[in-house]
Amino acid sequence: MKIVIIGGTGLIGSNVSEKLRLLGHEVIVASPSTGINAMTGEGLTNALQGAEVVIDLSNSASPEENTAINFFRIAGRNLAAAEKAAGVKHHLLLSIVGTDQVQYIGYLRAKKEQEDIIKASGIPYTVIRATQFHEHVTTIITVQSDEEHIHVSTVDYQPIAAEDVAALVTQFALEPPKNNTVEIAGPERAPMNEFVTRYLSVKGSDKSVKVNEQDKYMFFDIPKSLLVPQGDFYSGAIRFEDWINE
Template sequence: MKILVIGGTGLIGKDVSRRLTDAGHEVIIGSPSKGINIVSGDGLTEALNGTEVVIDLSNSASPDDETALNFFRAAGKNLAASEKQARVKHHLVLSIVGTDRATYIGYLQAKKEQEDNIKKSGVPYTIIRSTQFHEHITTLIAVQGNENEVNISTVDYQPIAAADVVDFVVKLALEKPKNGIVEIAGSERAPMTDFVRKYLNHKGDRKALVANDDNKYMFFDIPKDLLVPLGEFRAGLITFDNWLKTN
């Protein structure tokens, strides 16, 4: 099967591409460095020729509101038109749990538009909404901390290992389109402070953890439950403690 993996050089994309190639599929890496630009449309028609499945793991160059909105709008329009013409059988997009519950945040508004574009396209689709990755915890500490302390909210948190995300993406991409949303998350839910404290202790990091109940994430005011699934979800297998053992 010919599969186009957009964002095939990223954290999730490189392992998805490798897994699919090892399984015998013809994998095309969709990235500007490979001559495929989903914003300008360059190389897209050729890449989609004979392609049955498109896995969209794309991301904007910056989470800045305007940058993200412009990227996902242009990319979504190009992909929808080109895939319909190429008669693509399945479009899978990786999105974020809570996307539709905080669209006042520009990046989540952009992701919601990405989802809506494929829903309206007429192309069979599956949307995977994932919680934050275990690997994202270093960014969380860097953005919300300094050399002496890290300020972390007690909001609900249920991170998932990137390796588990790869497993779900590969599995669902090869199944029939759901024409709906599948949510994935880690197996453990706890206050965000619990995960950050474990990570700091594991690394021997002496930063003081300053907990608060402000319900903030990356300086955004959010609902306390924004970062966790509210209904049915598929759980990853790698616990945070087991992930720490290899990181």
């Protein structure tokens, strides 16, 4: 089966590409670096010819509101039009848990528009909303630190390993389209501060975790349970400690 991966050179895309090739599928890695550009439409027609599945793992160059909205709107429309012309049978989109709950955050408003474009396109689809990745803990530590402390909220947190994300994206890409949204998350839920503390207990740091009850994430005020699944979800297998110790 021919499968096109938009954003196929990134962390998840390169992993999914390898998994699909090992299963015997023809994989086209689509990114500007390979001459296939969803923003401009360059190379899309040829790339999608004969493709049955498109996996959209694309991302904007910046999370800044206008940049993100412009990217996901234009790329989403270009992809939908090219896929309809090519007769693509399944569009799989990787999105983020909680996207529709905080539309005051520009990046998530952009992701919601990306979801809506494919849902309205008439192309059979699956939207996978993932929780934050295990790998994102280092970003939390960097962004939420001052000279002495790492300021971390007690918001609910249920991260998933990027390896599990890639495995689940591969699984759903080879199944019939859900024509719905599914959620994926890691196997453990706890306050965010506990994950950061556990990470530092293994990796070490000159700074200490300063816990707060402000329900903030990357300086945004958020609902306490924004970052965890809202209902039933598909679970990854890799526990946080196992990922740290790899």
